[in-house]
Amino acid sequence: MSTTDRPASESGPEIDAENGPGTGRETGRDAIVRAARRAFTLRPYAEVTMRGIAADAGVSPSLIVKRFGSKEALFNTVADFRPAADALFAASPPALGRHLVLTMVRLRDRLRGDPLLRVVFSLGNEDERTLLRERFREQVTDRLAGLLTGPDPQLRAELIAGQLLGLGATLSLHRPDGAGGRTPPDRLADLYAPGLQRLIDGH
Template sequence: MNGRTTDAPATAVPDAGTGRDAILRAARRAFAFRPYAEVTLRGIAADAGVSASLIVKHFSTKERLFNTVADFGPAADLLLAAPLDTLGRHLVLTLVRNRREQQGDLLLRVVFSLGDDDERTLLRERFDQQITRRLAALLTGRDRALRAELIAGQLLGLGAVQSLYRTGAVTHATPEGIADLYAPAIQRLIDG
């Protein structure tokens, strides 16, 4: 990565049939499961069903693509866009709906970044900074950092359940039904 992992990520724009979303999904899988040095643009392109030149067109370099994948800011903007008194339900609905509409999870890629490579460490650090600490800053009362970490864990658990039971009851339940059951526990952590 040449030590330049602080480059600004490429600007997020709607896919509009360009393959950008497919590239990002493939890149998230690649960077989460393999060390940075083993990931190639050709491999990502093959997984995404696009040409490597299309990746270069959208992201210029592998490093910029990684920085886009490692950016949890847009996910945080979506997830935290609700008042605290309804945030638990909003978090659950946003995760479930996004997974169904985009065929991807906003957060789960961090779970697979548990290696010791610098880029995996960077992915975890950005998750902590952009999701967990930002959430903690919104909370009131005692143990805000602990509560934020537990909320992040519950959200990651929801993503894992949706991945594990792709044809199970969670797949057939409405987002609202899932929120009715799952959001109260998260809301209790939010309320403190």
């Protein structure tokens, strides 16, 4: 599998005539990416089929080919963490802790799944897992480290990324009726953001 292809962006919904059965803001493309993310996370790459993704997304296989071209290109889209990072890091460092929590919850709602956890739970072969880890490090952890000032920015970035993965795992583990899912995002941020902010501040 090539690691040099630039994945297509997942950012923002599209408006077109091929939205498929998705409701509200979700488009056919959103549904395809969501189904592909689930498929590549739960099954090895070789076992994932375009037909299976199409059935899960409620679209035709030909629409997936039209939008993405190939299974490899679709995997590369799933392995792209940049759209999530763009949203997560769109705040100044003094406000970043709270922003991270609120944005994580909002992304989970919009994407109907966690934007980062696939790096942990992917069941692909070593090449696929390595690609996901490399992309995550480059697009999330290293990018965050570049935003931090003070000592040990790389270590702090890794710890912050771990905290975000922990938040996502906790919300996923206790869904659909866990306390986290019933708690307003602002309250989650009140409880979770201070620890993140201490790591961001570096003291």
